[in-house]
Structures are given as C-alpha cells and as structure tokens.
Amino acid sequence: MTKIIFCEDEVRIQKLIRTTLRSSLHEIYIASDGVEGLALIEKERPDLIFTDISMPNCDGLQLVDEVKARPELAHIPIIFVTAFAQDSEMEEGYQHGASGYLIKPFSPADLRMKIESLANALS
Amino acid sequence: MKDEHHQQPAEEVEGGERDLPSSIKVGMVGVGGGAEEQKMKKRSNEDVRHSMASAMPLIVWTARPDGEVDYYNQRWFDYTGLTVEQTRGRGWLSVLHPDDRQMCLKRWREAVRAGKPYEIEYRFRRTDGVYRWYLGRALPVRDQQQRIISWLGTDTDIDDQKRSEEQLGVRARQQAAVAELGQYALRGMELPDLFEKALLMVSQALNVAYSSLSELLDDGTIQVHIRDRKGTTYQTVKEWGTSQAAYTLSLKEPVIVDDLRIERRFSVPSEVIDEYGLVGSVSIVVEGHPDPYAVLIVHTREARVFTQDDIYFLQAVANVLTAAIERKRTEAQLAQALQSLQAANEQLEHSNKAQNDFVSIISHEFRSTLTGIQGFSELIRDEDFSAREIREYANDINTDARRLSRMINELLDLNRMRSGRMAFNPERIDLNEIIRDVVERTRPNAFGHQIYLYLDARLPLCSGDRDKLTQVVTNLLNNAIKYSPRGGDIALYSELEGEQAHVWVQDHGVGIPTNALEQIFEPYTRIASGETRFVEGTGIGLTIVRQIMQIHGGKVWAESTSGEGSTFHFTLPSCCTA
Numbered sequence: 001m002t003k004i005i006f007c008e009d010e011v012r013i014q015k016l017i018r019t020t021l022r023s024s025l026h027e028i029y030i031a032s033d034g035v036e037g038l039a040l041i042e043k044e045r046p047d048l049i050f051t052d053i054s055m056p057n058c059d060g061l062q063l064v065d066e067v068k069a070r071p072e073l074a075h076i077p078i079i080f081v082t083a084f085a086q087d088s089e090m091e092e093g094y095q096h097g098a099s100g101y102l103i104k105p106f107s108p109a110d111l112r113m114k115i116e117s118l119a120n121a122l123s
Numbered sequence: 124m125k126d127e128h129h130q131q132p133a134e135e136v137e138g139g140e141r142d143l144p145s146s147i148k149v150g151m152v153g154v155g156g157g158a159e160e161q162k163m164k165k166r167s168n169e170d171v172r173h174s175m176a177s178a179m180p181l182i183v184w185t186a187r188p189d190g191e192v193d194y195y196n197q198r199w200f201d202y203t204g205l206t207v208e209q210t211r212g213r214g215w216l217s218v219l220h221p222d223d224r225q226m227c228l229k230r231w232r233e234a235v236r237a238g239k240p241y242e243i244e245y246r247f248r249r250t251d252g253v254y255r256w257y258l259g260r261a262l263p264v265r266d267q268q269q270r271i272i273s274w275l276g277t278d279t280d281i282d283d284q285k286r287s288e289e290q291l292g293v294r295a296r297q298q299a300a301v302a303e304l305g306q307y308a309l310r311g312m313e314l315p316d317l318f319e320k321a322l323l324m325v326s327q328a329l330n331v332a333y334s335s336l337s338e339l340l341d342d343g344t345i346q347v348h349i350r351d352r353k354g355t356t357y358q359t360v361k362e363w364g365t366s367q368a369a370y371t372l373s374l375k376e377p378v379i380v381d382d383l384r385i386e387r388r389f390s391v392p393s394e395v396i397d398e399y400g401l402v403g404s405v406s407i408v409v410e411g412h413p414d415p416y417a418v419l420i421v422h423t424r425e426a427r428v429f430t431q432d433d434i435y436f437l438q439a440v441a442n443v444l445t446a447a448i449e450r451k452r453t454e455a456q457l458a459q460a461l462q463s464l465q466a467a468n469e470q471l472e473h474s475n476k477a478q479n480d481f482v483s484i485i486s487h488e489f490r491s492t493l494t495g496i497q498g499f500s501e502l503i504r505d506e507d508f509s510a511r512e513i514r515e516y517a518n519d520i521n522t523d524a525r526r527l528s529r530m531i532n533e534l535l536d537l538n539r540m541r542s543g544r545m546a547f548n549p550e551r552i553d554l555n556e557i558i559r560d561v562v563e564r565t566r567p568n569a570f571g572h573q574i575y576l577y578l579d580a581r582l583p584l585c586s587g588d589r590d591k592l593t594q595v596v597t598n599l600l601n602n603a604i605k606y607s608p609r610g611g612d613i614a615l616y617s618e619l620e621g622e623q624a625h626v627w628v629q630d631h632g633v634g635i636p637t638n639a640l641e642q643i644f645e646p647y648t649r650i651a652s653g654e655t656r657f658v659e660g661t662g663i664g665l666t667i668v669r670q671i672m673q674i675h676g677g678k679v680w681a682e683s684t685s686g687e688g689s690t691f692h693f694t695l696p697s698c699c700t701a
Contacts, residue, residue: 010491012519016498019516054487083490086483104490105497109505 002119003027003044007037007051007063008081013104020108026115034058038066041073048118050102053082053093061096068097077118081106182278186261188271190235199278204250220246220254227259238263238271244281255282290432293328297436300324301443308447314338315348315357317447321440322350325421329433333399333422336444337368339415351399365390368418371406377434380404381426403427405434409441409448416448484647485534488662492530495523533663537646540670547674551584552592554624554695558615561596571610574600578617585624585698591671592695595679598664599628599691606689607632623677624695631688640681644669668693 004026008014014030021028029044031037033055041049049067053060060080067073077099084093085103093101102114182202185194195210203210203218216224223245234241241261246254261276304321312320322334336348337360345360363369370389371378383391383401395401401422409417419441499516502508508516539545555578562574596615603613611631618625635643642648647662665679672679676696683689 010494012495012523013491013498015519016495016502019502020498054491083487083494084483105494108498108502 001025001027002048002115002122003046004029004048004050004115005037005040005044005046006030006081007032007034007049007055007060009033009052009055013052016108017111020111021115024112024115026119034060034063034066037063041067041076042070045073046076047122048115049076049078050081051078053080053084061093064093064096064098077122079114079118182257184261184276184278186235186274186276188235188273190231190274192276193273202249203247218248220248222246231261234261235274241274241276244285247278255280256285257281294432297328297432297439300328301436301439304440304443305446308443308450311450312447314448314451317444318348319350319355321419321444322348322355325419325437325440326350328436329421331421332424333401335420335422336409336417337363337420338409338417338448367391367404367406367420371408371418371420372415375408377405377407377437379429379434380406383422400424403429405429405437407434407437407441409444411445411448416445419444481646488530488647489527492523492527496520496527530662533667537663537667537670540667540674545674547591548588549586550589552587552589553582554585554587554592554626554698555579555582555617557589557593558596558617558626561593561600562615565597565600565604569604569613572604572607573612575612575614577614579619581619582617582624583619583698585695587675587695587697588671591674595668595671595693596626596628598668599693602664602691603628603630603632603689606630611688619698620694622696622698624698625692626695627690627692629688629690634685634687635681635683635689636685637683640683643681644679 006014006017006028008017008030009032014032017030018028029040029046031040034051035057037049037051038058051060051063058066060082064078067076067078078097079100079102080093080098081102081104082093083104085101090101100114100118102111180198181196182198183196184192184199186192191212192210192215195215199210199215200206203215205214205218208214209217216228219227227243227245230243231241233239240263241259243259244256245259247257248254257278258281259276259278261274263271264273264275266272301324304317304324307317307320318336318338322336325331325334332352334350338346338348340346345363346357347360348355348357363372367378367380367386367389378388380386380403383396383404391401399422401424403423403426404420406418406420408415409419411417419437421437499520503513503516536545558578559576562576566574600613600615607613607630609632613631614629616625616627616629639648644665646666669679672693672695677694679691679693681689681691
C-alpha cells in the first residue's frame with residue numbers, strides 16, 4: 001500500500017481529491033500549505049508527493065527544494081498539480097526536481113491513473 | 124676653386140639661370156699683342172661690356188675689388204629713380220629694404236673677402252615706393268694672375284615669382300590648416316575645442332590680432348568664442364543686434380571691412396576697437412540647416428588688403444565647421460531619440476510583462492476554479508453516488524460555477540474601468556444613505572457580527588456614481604465580515620473633512636500583515652492565513668474598489684494589526700455644502 005501526501009490550499013480541490021480517492025487502497029494525507037506539507041512529509045515518509053504550486057506560506061517550488069535537500073527524502077517522486085503549466089513554468093518545475101505534472105483542471109480518472117503508474121514503478 | 128682655362132665670352136645672364144662659372148676671365152679676344160694693343164683691347168672690351176650692360180633688361184653693376192660699387196647700368200636709375208650722386212658709395216643701400224640691409228652687407232663683405240660668388244634675394248624700392256624682390260648675383264673678375272680686378276653683378280627682378288611662391292606657400296599652409304581642422308572634426312572633437320582650434324588656425328594663417336566665432340544655439344542665444352593675443356574666451360549674448368555678424372548674416376556673403384572706425388553698414392562696440400586697435404575685418408557665414416550656425420570674423424590691427432585666397436581660406440574653415448556642427452547636432456538628436464526610444468521600449472516591456480503576468484495569473488485563477496467543476500462533474504458522470512452525495516457535489520459544482528461567473532464579470536468590469544470604457548454616472552448622492560442601505564441589506568446575513576454606524580450628519584451631498592459607491596461599501600463590509608470569522612463588532616464611520624468625505628470600515632477580525640497592506644489591492648493576491656483559508660473571493664474585489672475610488676478622484680487604503688482587526692478607509696472629494 002502506497003502512502004501519498006497531497007499539498008493543496010483550495011478547500012474544494014481537497015474535497016475533490018478525497019472524493020476521487022475515496023475507494024483507493026492507498027494511504028492519503030492532505031496538507032493545506034507547504035509548511036504543513038513538509039512537516040507531514042518528514043513525519044510520514046510518504047512514497048509519493050502531489051503538490052500544488054501556488055500555496056501560501058511555502059509554495060510548491062519551495063517545498064520541492066526543501067524535500068530534495070533532505071537526503072532521506074530526496075528520492076520521493078514529487079508531482080506538481082497545478083494550473084501553472086506553460087512550457088517555461090514546467091521547465092522550471094522540472095529543474096527544481098519535479099518528477100511529473102498533473103495539469104489543472106484535471107480529470108479524477110487521470111489522477112488515479114497517475115498514482116497507479118507511479119505506485120507500480122515504485123514496487 | 125679652379126678657373127676654367129678656355130676662353131669664353133662674358134655670359135649673358137638671364138634671369139633664372141643658376142649655373143655660373145666661378146669667375147670670368149678677361150681676355151676675350153685672344154692672347155698676344157703689345158701693351159698698347161692690350162690697352163685698346165681692354166678698353167674696347169669695357170665698352171662692349173658697358174654697351175651690352177646698358178642694353179640688358181637686368182640691372183647690372185660692377186664693384187671694385189674692395190667691394191665698393193662703381194657702376195650701375197641705366198636700368199638701376201630707371202628703376203630706383205636715384206641719381207648717380209645718390210647712388211654713389213653706400214647710396215644704393217637706401218633703396219634696399221630695411222629688413223634686408225644687414226644680411227646684404229654681411230654677405231657682400233664675406234663674398235668680397237673670400238672672393239667667392241655672391242648671391243642674395245633682397246628687395247629694392249621702386250620709384251613709386253613699392254618694394255620688389257630681386258635676385259642679386261656677382262662674380263669676381265680675375266686677371267691672369269688670379270687677382271680679382273673687379274666684381275660683375277646683376278640684379279634680376281624675381282618679384283612676381285617670389286610672390287607666387289609666397290602665395291603658394293601661404294596657400295599650402297592654409298590648406299594644411301584646413302585639412303588639420305578637418306581631421307579634428309572627423310575624429311569627433313567636441314565643438315568648443317574645435318572652435319578654439321579653428322580660431323587659433325585662422326589667427327595664425329591670416330596673421331590677425333583678433334578672431335571670433337559667434338554660434339547661434341538652439342535656444343536662441345548666441346555663444347561668442349573670441350581669440351585674441353591672450354588666448355581664447357567666450358561669452359553669451361542674447362541677440363545679434365546690429366553687429367557685424369548680423370550684417371553678414373543678412374548679406375549672406377563675405378563682408379570685407381577696410382576700416383572699422385568709419386564703418387557705417389553696422390555698428391561695432393567702440394571699446395572693442397579701441398582696446399585692440401582694430402582696423403580691418405572680414406566676416407563670413409558658417410552655413411547650416413535650416414539656418415546658419417555661426418559667423419566667423421577676423422579683425423586686423425592695420426589696414427590690409429584681404430586677398431581672394433584669404434576669403435577662400437575662411438570659407439574652407441567655415442565649411443569644416445559647418446560639417447562638424449551639423450554632425451554634432453545630428454548626433455545629439457540621435458542620442459536623444461535613442462534615449463526616448465529606449466525609455467519607451469522599457470516602458471513597453473514593463474507593461475508587456477505586467478500584462479503577461481496578469482494574463483498568466485488570471486488563467487491560473489480560472490483554471491483553479493474550473494478544477495472542482497470538471498472534477499466533480501466527471502465523478503458524478505462516471506461513478507455511483509448516493510442521491511445526497513450527488514446533491515452535495517452538484518452544489519460544489521454550482522458554487523464554483525457561480526464564482527467563476529463572478530470572476531469573469533468582475534474582470535470585465537475592471538478591464539472596462541481601466542480602459543475608461545466604464546459607464547460612470549455621477550450625480551448628487553447622499554453617502555450616509557448609501558452606507559445605511561448597504562448595512563440594511565447585509566445585516567441579515569451577518570450572523571455573529573454586530574454592525575454599528577457612526578455617521579457624520581454634517582456630510583453634504585457629494586458628486587458620485589451611486590451604484591459604484593454602493594459596490595465599494597458592500598465590498599468593504601463583506602470583507603470585514605468574511606475576515607472576522609469568529610464574529611465581532613464591525614463599525615462604519617463617515618466624516619466630513621474640508622470638502623471631502625472620509626469613510627472607514629473597522630473590524631476586529633484576523634487583520635492583515637503590515638507588508639501586505641498595499642498588496643491586497645493587487646489582483647489575485649492571497650494573504651497567507653490559516654484562519655482565512657476557507658474564505659473564497661474572486662481575488663479582485665479590492666482592485667475594483669480602488670479603481671472605482673480612483674475614478675472618483677478619491678483614495679483607498681488599509682490599516683491593520685495582525686490578529687486584531689483591520690480598518691479600510693476611502694475618501695470621496697467634491698462634497699460641498701452647495
């Protein structure tokens with residue numbers, strides 16, 4: 001079973017994520033910003049991280065930097081879930097260390113598929 | 124020096140020939156014969172010589188071995204107008220140019236002493252007083268024992284040549300000066316320095332005491348560069364007046380002045396004439412586009428005839444100056460144009476970037492809001508949910524959809540306001556009444572909040588758009604409610620300050636960090652706060668509020684202490700008790 005942490009500040013999208021993954025067998029945690037997210041990541045040592053970019057307190061790019069800076073966490077794949085998806089923005093994201101992108105608005109089905117393929121890759 | 128051994132007649136010395144034997148042997152008719160014969164021959168030779176000499180167009184003279192001149196041909200007397208008596212002894216010196224006398228005597232003495240050929244260029248005065256250049260030459264006449272028995276000399280008029288040479292020399296120097304000035308101009312020498320150089324060259328080339336260049340500047344003033352014996356100075360003058368420069372400009376041709384003291388075509392400051400003792404002058408125009416750039420003037424301290432060459436020279440200098448000034452002015456214009464262009468470009472880039480950023484931000488906001496709509500609708504379509512759940516998700520979709528709709532409307536409003544296309548209907552409005560109306564409409568929905576009014580009864584009617592101002596008050600009041608999630612008091616104040624109405628809304632909610640007090644008026648800026656995470660807005664409410672107040676000529680600002688609440692102020696001018 002995979003442990004996944006989501007960082008998303010919009011309440012309705014948090015609800016969407018929860019509803020989408022209500023039947024999945026994975027362990028899901030949702031944080032509201034980068035600070036909360038980092039604390040959760042450090043505590044729970046997830047297998048996967050999905051994060052928004054525009055969040056208050058600590059945005060997605062900062063979060064990635066923080067995670068990649070920690071040797072014990074650096075290996076965890078991080079997926080950006082964001083509407084900031086122009087070529088230049090994505091390039092920037094990859095440069096920070098993102099492993100992939102899920103572009104908003106996304107299909108719940110896409111979210112599930114992404115998780116499955118990543119989880120399979122991990123095992 | 125070796126004498127030649129063969130006989131040869133006394134050579135006819137035409138002007139310009141330089142190859143002379145080092146002496147002339149006597150004995151033209153051959154050797155032999157008795158003393159009487161010799162005497163006769165000698166005499167006849169003398170006669171021949173004298174008659175030949177008289178016939179020649181040159182001045183011919185002879186001198187004794189000690190150097191005293193003892194004979195002149197008629198040419199001499201014709202030319203100088205002297206008599207034999209006046210010429211005798213050292214009389215001939217009197218018609219020699221004073222500057223040449225010393226050298227002449229020196230050289231003649233040397234030649235006589237050494238027995239060497241004599242050659243000199245000097246000036247003799249003609250009957251009319253004019254000095255002309257002559258080439259003087261003399262050779263020793265030796266007897267068969269090599270003793271000098273006399274000197275035979277000629278003076279050839281070389282004045283025309285000499286003047287030509289001088290002229291050529293002067294022209295060459297002038298051309299060199301112009302070329303040098305041109306070089307400086309080409310290398311981009313700054314104008315003040317170039318003018319100084321030009322005046323220096325002109326002064327030297329024409330040998331004048333005083334020269335000036337009056338430049339007409341863009342602002343209409345005239346900068347006069349002056350060169351005199353002491354050096355270069357400059358001064359600023361307001362107008363041309365009736366000066367020589369003005370006259371030259373009006374004439375559009377070189378002006379030659381014979382005597383400044385009696386000049387009537389224009390006025391010259393007498394102090395200038397007196398101080399420098401100026402007499403003659405030449406002035407020319409330094410042409411330009413569309414009007415002349417300057418006037419170049421030279422003044423002399425003695426009466427002088429300015430030649431055509433002199434005028435050409437000044438013209439050439441003026442041409443160089445024209446080109447240089449032209450170039451500098453064009454460069455300055457170009458530099459200025461470039462600067463404006465760069466500034467405009469920067470502004471455009473900045474504006475462009477802001478625009479791009481704005482579009483990027485808007486699209487992000489819209490997409491975020493769409494996420495819920497797309498997501499939930501897909502879930503409902505593809506999966507099984509209870510009726511309650513469906514209703515719940517439908518509500519979520521609906522909320523987001525309406526939010527999106529509001530965002531679009533507000534964005535359009537903002538856009539219209541910014542581009543000045545928003546309908547703005549000012550009328551005489553009662554601000555207190557507007558506030559009361561908004562509060563009445565909002566109070567029912569403000570659970571947990573007490574709303575108090577402290578309105579200034581003195582507030583007169585103001586000029587403003589009723590709907591827009593209602594929107595402003597509504598927005599501020601809604602914010603106050605939204606951002607005090609734990610309830611609390613909200614107060615609205617109005618006060619008359621001079622001719623302006625001051626309104627503020629105070630809450631006791633979460634407050635705003637100091638560094639964000641300006642940011643919040645920017646579109647789509649979210650302030651990080653755990654407690655207000657759940658607050659949903661369109662992100663441009665305050666942006667619109669500010670825009671509306673700007674149109675009214677008023678201001679909006681916020682004060683706040685984080686954690687203790689905020690106060691939002693706005694002012695509305697043009698409230699007069701009329």
